[in-house]
Amino acid sequence: MRINYNISSIIARNALNVNNTRLSNSIERLSSGLKINHASDDAAGLAISVKMNAQIRSLEQANRNANDGISVVNTADGAMQEAHAILQRMNELAVQSANGTNSDGDREQIQLEIDQLVQELDRIAETTQFNEQNLLDGTFAYKGYTNSENVKVMSYSDGVSSGIYVMNKLEYNYYEDTIKDKDAYLYNGANAEVTHEERYQALSADTIKADLDYDVEEGSGYKSFPEGAKVVLDEENVIIQAENDFQVKITMNNRSEIAGSGATTTTKEFMIKTDSFQNITVIDEATNAKYNISRLDFITETDATGAVVREEINTGSEALGLRGLEEDFKELFARKYDNQDVEVTDCRFNATTNEFSIDVEVEDGTQETLTYKVFVPEDNEEVLPAGYDDRYHYLHSHTDTEKTTYTIGDDDPDNNNLELDLTGIGAMRLQVGANEGQVIAIEIPALNPVYLGVDKLDITTEEKATAAIDTIGAAINQLSTIRSKIGAYANRIEHTITNLDTTTENMTAAYSRIMDVDMATEMTEYSTVQVLVESSTAMLAQANERPQSVLQLLQ
Helix, strand or coil: CCCCCCHHHHHHHHHHHHHHHHHHHHHHHHHHCECCCCCCCCHHHHHHHHHHHHHHHHHHHHHHHHHHHHHHHHHHHHHHHHHHHHHHHHHHHHHHHCCCCCCHHHHHHHHHHHHHHHHHHHHHHHHCEECCEECCCCCCCCCEEECCCCEEEEEECCCCCCEEEEECCEEEEEEEEEEEEEEEEHHHCCCCEEEEEEEEEECCHHHHHHCECCCCCCCCCEECCCCCCEEEEECCEEEEEECCCEEEEEEECCCCCCCCCCCEEEEEEEEEEEEEEEEEEEEECCCCEEEEEEEEEEEEEECCCCCEEEEEEECCCCCCCCHHHHHHCHHHHHHHCCCCCEEEEEEEEECCCCEEEEEEEECCCCEEEEEEEECCHHHHCCCCCCCCCHHHEEEEEEEEEEEEEEEECCCCCCCCCEEEEECCCCCEEEECCCCCCCEEEECCCCCCHHHHCCCCCCCCCHHHHHHHHHHHHHHHHHHHHHHHHHHHHHHHHHHHHHHHHHHHHHHHHHHHHHHECCHHHHHHHHHHHHHHHHHHHHHHHHHHHHHHHHHHHHC
């Protein structure tokens, strides 16, 4: 028996310490509900759980981001819905103006509403915002640039891969027209209105298509246009389209400085003169007989030297040609040539004498020139005579046009080409994932009147109103396409939110399996350890009593 070292007590004490530690850990786990409270509890499990917790919190924030994205597209779609309503009203007004029952004064009143609607379209595009960010002014459109100040990238679609596309050259004309319209009766020729118009137009779709680079050298850093690309011209805009939602829209302007060392500029002056007659009466001075002409246009184009380069005669319908005159003079020809077939082979107008010269060929072989003078009522009186109507209406228009041809880039091998740098950036990026690159890009092109092509809408004449119907129809289709894309974004984000909810749920369950304590198992552990602690305490007390037996030997 020994008294210096009570081995039994040491054993009992060590067991009690171990059990006390186990009891403390069990109490901590039961109190916190966590299986891992310290790195020492499960180093690997803690490292995994921390990363999972970061991902879960990021997914929750991504979910909130996606819901904000839904709000953005709904805001944009709401504004587009009103823009659609405006375009529909414009279309209604254009159809109304195209009706022949309207006078020019009526159309001018209709034009006032058109002008206001164009301004409202522009206002909607400039002021529609979400969180103080403009949505419809092109702020969140894909950004594209060119190496020429004279060409601008307006927009391109989601199907266009980012990169630099090459056009060997681009040629287009800049027209500066001075149009003098005289809409008056012959004797009141002072009633004239002068307007100016500027416009730009590419030479032809085939020319542009031929100059697109479809096969760039590998490693050159350039992208090839898709094979089979189509080119559509819309005034100053050039639209390049191909399969798989490939569309690039560029526009031209008259900047004085043309970038690109291969650029040249040439200028050509010419004149187009049109003498138009609508529902007029001509007189045969020999017999004083009067005849009606429904519509007749004499078009003459001369170059800078005054030489005639084009002459055309229209009767208001391309299908009629000179047969329109045959119909107008049908009764005259029947009476004059005993009901023989008569063909009008040519027609000329002398603006100085106001006379028509008509060449006819009769069935019996007779060829003759008939001359008629435009009927002027009451010797140029200022006031219309009683019973006067628009049969004597005379319309004369005169157009002087200066055309500048811009050539940007050429076929020079020294890379003097027109380059389109389509960056693929600029869209609103929604961070809808926990990691880098997990984004949805929402591209919203500019929806101002210029982009939609209705900024210069004019319905002040029947012809212009008829043309405006097609223009507005194209704008409606364009806006419909954009709204469809916005709707697709909304549906995609809804699915993204659902996926985020599901992923967060599964990640949370996995995190819980690593971090959360199993209360039933832990209570079993707690009960077991508690009994062991009490037992260890009792055994320690007994072990401490054992040295007392040595006193029996010392008595």
